[in-house]
Amino acid sequence: MHESKSRNINLYLFIFLFNLFFFSDLLPAMDGDTKTMTFLQEVVDILLAYIVESFDRDTKVIDFHYPNELLQMNNWELQEEPATLDDILISCRATLKYAIKTAHPRYFNQLSTGLDMVGLAADWLTSTANTNMFTYEVAPVFVLLEYVSLKKMREIIGWPDGRGDGIFSPGGAISNMYAMLLARFKMFPEVKEKGMSSVPRLVAFTSEHSHFSIKKGAAALGIGTESVICIKADESGKMIPADLERRILEAKQKGFVPFFVSATAGTTVYGAFDPLIAISDICKKYNIWMHVDGAWGGSLLMSRRHRWKLDGVERANSVTWNPHKMMSVPLQCSALLVREEGLMQNCNQMHACYLFQQDKHYDLSYDTGDKALQCGRHVDIFKLWLMWRAKGTIGFEAQIDKCLELSEYLYNKIKDREGYEMVFDGKPQHTNVCFWYLPPGIRYMEDKEERKKHLHKVAPVIKARMMEYGTTMVSYQPQGDKVNFFRMVISNPAATFEDIDFLIEEIERLGQDL
Amino acid sequence: MHESKSRNINLYLFIFLFNLFFFSDLLPAMDGDTKTMTFLQEVVDILLAYIVESFDRDTKVIDFHYPNELLQMNNWELQEEPATLDDILISCRATLKYAIKTAHPRYFNQLSTGLDMVGLAADWLTSTANTNMFTYEVAPVFVLLEYVSLKKMREIIGWPDGRGDGIFSPGGAISNMYAMLLARFKMFPEVKEKGMSSVPRLVAFTSEHSHFSIKKGAAALGIGTESVICIKADESGKMIPADLERRILEAKQKGFVPFFVSATAGTTVYGAFDPLIAISDICKKYNIWMHVDGAWGGSLLMSRRHRWKLDGVERANSVTWNPHKMMSVPLQCSALLVREEGLMQNCNQMHACYLFQQDKHYDLSYDTGDKALQCGRHVDIFKLWLMWRAKGTIGFEAQIDKCLELSEYLYNKIKDREGYEMVFDGKPQHTNVCFWYLPPGIRYMEDKEERKKHLHKVAPVIKARMMEYGTTMVSYQPQGDKVNFFRMVISNPAATFEDIDFLIEEIERLGQDL
Structure with missing residues (x-):
């Protein structure tokens, strides 16, 4: 009142x-x-x-x-x-x-969904503090919290005593680009001054299901998209290590220098986890930087039940992990974690003397700005830190486990249901459930090609109707030779079993006449 | 009550x-x-x-x-x-x-200072909306507002009908990197697929006073810092066009390909404006992409009294302009404006079919995500748009003019004051006032070298004391052969003439015993 x-x-x-x-x-x-x-x-x-x-x-x-x-x-x-x-x-x-x-319990459209109340409060505070991460001088608390949080994340990865390095960057694509930049610098430090013309032809490897940012990064860094070799994935979307080794040998035979393998922990569409141990053995054998793009799947490291899916991650040289996805930290919050200390600084520093004065009165190791590609850097840490404080590690774990439980529920619900076909066999490893809904009209079409052609048009129409009714949102896309299918993902802590039921009812309601 | x-x-x-x-x-x-x-x-x-x-x-x-x-x-x-x-x-x-x-009227430490109440409200709303700029689907209003605001900014630059392209990026360093990436792609589109090994040795040019992000960008893009040629600046920090032309010819003679000139509109330390018309003539003559790094000085375009300092900016191919600096939009808010339409899309697109489905039910030209280096992109536009709405163009103009007036007041106050020496002669063009304070003890030292050695230590001690007392904050640095001096900048709309007086009193109070 x-x-x-x-x-x-x-x-x-x-x-x-x-x-x-x-x-x-x-x-x-x-x-x-x-x-x-x-x-x-x-x-x-x-x-x-x-x-x-x-x-x-x-x-x-x-x-x-x-x-x-x-x-x-x-x-x-x-x-x-x-x-x-x-x-x-x-x-x-x-x-x-x-x-x-985006906070709505039935918003499933992206890998980042939901709205955490403590995270929101933290973001309001961040806006009010309105500062910049480049020096301890202007962001004393935030710089310390970044230090504390990165160390904790490295401990969770499994690096001894949480040692190593890292940075919060503006999104997973940039985190992946950082990793590629570091890998190149580690192998050929002269590239910083002399550019790509001073080094042999470099090649990177990633699975055909990996995120487009690997190619985007290669284009930007002057490596070129043709030097990103796509490794075959199996039926469920995991990189095939034998194909990786074959392609590495092939590249070496051509005189190219393999410098970077990006394994994916949680692919964007299938949610597949590449076999990290096998991949790390190959990387070790050929002396190649191993990156794990865990933008989507990295958060499973916080779950005792699911972290085995990332077994071997501790062997990586770098890991991308986006708390703004599965941990539902407000956008944006992406971390790149690096095993070797000091490398980021050496790779990126330019010693700008107007910012990183060497005669300051405090410990300069807290002026982290020269590690970054950016000059000014937004404060992305406080949201994560305050949420971690509020939930504890076990709170994040429970939240993640619940999302995976919901996706298992969805999978079990539709895998044998009439009118549904799964895009790949077996229980999904992440919360991605990929499926076709076949309206009655095309369910029994004999002509396979005709059926495919029709099916391709189903998901876009249902999605358009969902948006027009405004009842729910879920993503769809084709992949390789597979026509448009729904990719349901669950990262929204507000979602319940009933919302999953609703989604299926809604797809059927909106699609049955197609 | x-x-x-x-x-x-x-x-x-x-x-x-x-x-x-x-x-x-x-x-x-x-x-x-x-x-x-x-x-x-x-x-x-x-x-x-x-x-x-x-x-x-x-x-x-x-x-x-x-x-x-x-x-x-x-x-x-x-x-x-x-x-x-x-x-x-x-x-x-x-x-x-x-x-x-950072909102404090006596916080002068960085180019970004102050806290705008409408900007803050907008940032709180942005956090609450918690979405991503990559598609119209998930950010309909914000995508439209970005479109409207970029167009307005291009009109102010002076491009016909505000045509062109652009993006809000995570800071000026990344905006500058985008510009370099576009320049390279424009000249050698094959670099995207084939990398730097497919192109001749490229060289970029920028003044010795320019921001370190130009070199950082060149290192990242595989061009190499040695291929960034530093052009001499005059006494007041402006690029000398004759030296630019000389170095371009020199590079060409060596068989290198000049592809990028970054002129600075408002250098970080001196606040100098490079002569854009003369530079653009040279760029045109040698067919080189002209970029204007107006991260700091671009906002002067909004002032009828000061925009002449950027005369010629309309001839640039790209412009960096950070509303989070002189316009005091909350951090962060940086725009890259590009004259040629479609180039960003061609340069950066990877056609990720899970995000940019071609069979969506709305006009796909509003799905701007594939233009970006990032995948997810933070909503930086609403703060700027709402502040612009609240102030109008004339409100920004008044705010900017007032900051310049304050800096002129400071300059006039100290230029002939005992114990002060200006770092460069003449009225500063931006709000940067660069000066040495000489405590009485070293004011009359005869031995020039001894005096210089002592003077170098003065600013760091005064700054440390300022921070320990917590009364005010201002930046200092050396530059070239010039020992540590104060760089006072004013972008804080809360500052008044009395705060300038206070700063001078405080420097004298804290420094007189040195």
Whole structure:
């Protein structure tokens, strides 16, 4: 009652004042304190209402509009003149109205889903602290928390005493690029000064199911996509070690230098875990940097029940691990962990003397900025640290185990259900469940090619309808010679067995006429 | 009164409940609504108090502790078991207690200072929306706002009808790296597939005063730091075009291929603006991609009084412009603007079919993710857009003009003041005022070398004392053969003439005994 009373007072102020007030009435304006607090409180009230609504299953996941429609639905144009604070609040409401409710228990569209309340609080604090990770000088606490958290993650990987190095980077693609950069520098340190023309033709290896960022990284680093050799994966999407060794030998015969193998722990589509022990044996034999792209699957290291899927990860030279995916830390939060200490610094440092002054009065080893490719670096650590604090390692474990349990439930539910075909045999290793839904109309088609052609169109139509109804969202894609199928993934801690049931009912409701 | 009452009730709840409650009592827990709102409101109350305190000149900018001390001052370690929500709130308070108050009117330490209230509100909303920029599907509004804002920025640069391309990237260093990547691809598109071994030896040019990210980018992209040729700058830090042309010819004679010139609009230390028209003539003559690194100075384009300093920018092929610096958008917010449409897409796309499905039901040109080096990309646009809305273009202009006015005031105040020497002659072009403070003890030293040796140690000691007292923060560094000097920069909209006076008094108070 008191809260709604206080809100009513804000509303009163808002109606009578916010349409007269401007940004210039807020801090740092003289006597701007009260107006600022009222304004920010009003925004927070909008956000709190949005949060509560987002978790409500009766709310739509999305109020979908086509781009040209959405452009017309509000005045989004930037103007010469300032708008009132009233207009700013209206803009906030409009933005949220048409946003995807990523916290919604039935939002399954990406590897990053859900909204953690402690993580959100931490992100609000991060925004308020508004600083930069490059030096201890301007981010003392955050730099220490990054140090503490990276060490803990390395312990979990299994590196002795958590020794090694690492950094939080703007996403898994950049983390993977860092790994490739380090591998090249480790083998040919002269490349930093002399460039690729000073080194022999380098080749990297990754499975055909790996993430596109490996090729993207190779293109950017001047290695070239043709020097990324795609290794065959088995039926379930795991890299075949024998094919890796064959292709390494083939490359060596051509005079190329194999320098980097990226194994995937949790592929994007199938959720497959490459056999890390076998791969590490090969990397050791041929003296190649072993990277594990665990952007999606790395978090399983926190689960005593599932971490065997990453057996051998401790033999890797570097590991990508995105807490913003399976651990549902707010976007973004991606770590690259590196076994060798000092390498990142040597690889990337440029000794900018305006930032990393050598005559500072504190221990300079905490000025981590020269390790990074970036200069300024966003504070991504506090969300993870505060959530870890709130849940403990066992809380993350329980959350991850629950998602895997839900996906097993889904798999068991549909594997023999009429109208469903699994894309690959056997229980999925991660929460990815890949399947076709065959509407009755094409379920018994005799002509295989005709059937395939029809089936390819089913998932896009169901997905479009899901978005138009706004009831749920799940991803689909083709892969290799396999036509469009649904890739269901579960990383959303708000999801329950009933939501899985709902998804299947919804697919059938929206797809039965196709 | 009602607010404090409602706060007291929260406090009451907090004392009696938060030390019994855990993250698992919050949403998505059943009936978690009220607990969640109370918890988040408590966090917001902590943040609001911190904000108001940060703008108060009687508050310290920093409560400084050495890293090993700070590690002892709180239990920062991560545990197996969950902490109570009470402990989480305590952690939030501790984190803010030792944070730098970057909103403080006397915080001048970096190019990014201050805290904008509308920007902060927008960042809180962004965290709450918790989504990813890669597709229209998951970020419909934000993708449109990025489109609208980039177009507006290109109009301001002066490209016809705001045509062209661009992206918000994680900081100026990455924006500059994008530019170099595009320049290379434009000249040798085969480099994407075939790598650097397929192209001749490329060389890039930038002034000796330019940002270190140009070399860092060259190292990463496999070009090598030795292929970045540093062009001489004049006394005030501007690139000398004649030296650029000389070095281009020299490189060509050696058989190298000049592909990239990075001119700087607002150098990091001196705030110098390279002569863009003269540089663009040279770039045109030799068919070289012209990039303008306006990370720091680009915002002056919004000021009718100061934009002449970037005359010629419209001739550039690409421009880096960081609204998180001079426009004080919360960190981080950096844009790369590109004149040629379609190039970014061609350069970076990998056609990941799990993300950029070609059979989606909406206009695919809004799926911008394949242009990026990143896969997931943080939403950096809403802060800028909402602030622009709140201030209008004229509000940004006034804010920028005011900072330049303050720096002119500082320059005039110290240029003839006893005990001060300016690092370069003449009025600074940006808000960078570079100067030495000479304590009385060394002011009249005869031996030039001895004097220089002493002077080198002055700024670090004063800076250390500033941090220990916590009264203000300003940066220092050496540059070339110039010993440590203060680099004062003003981007903080909260700063006033009195704060400039305070800074000078404080330098003298802390440095007079040296």
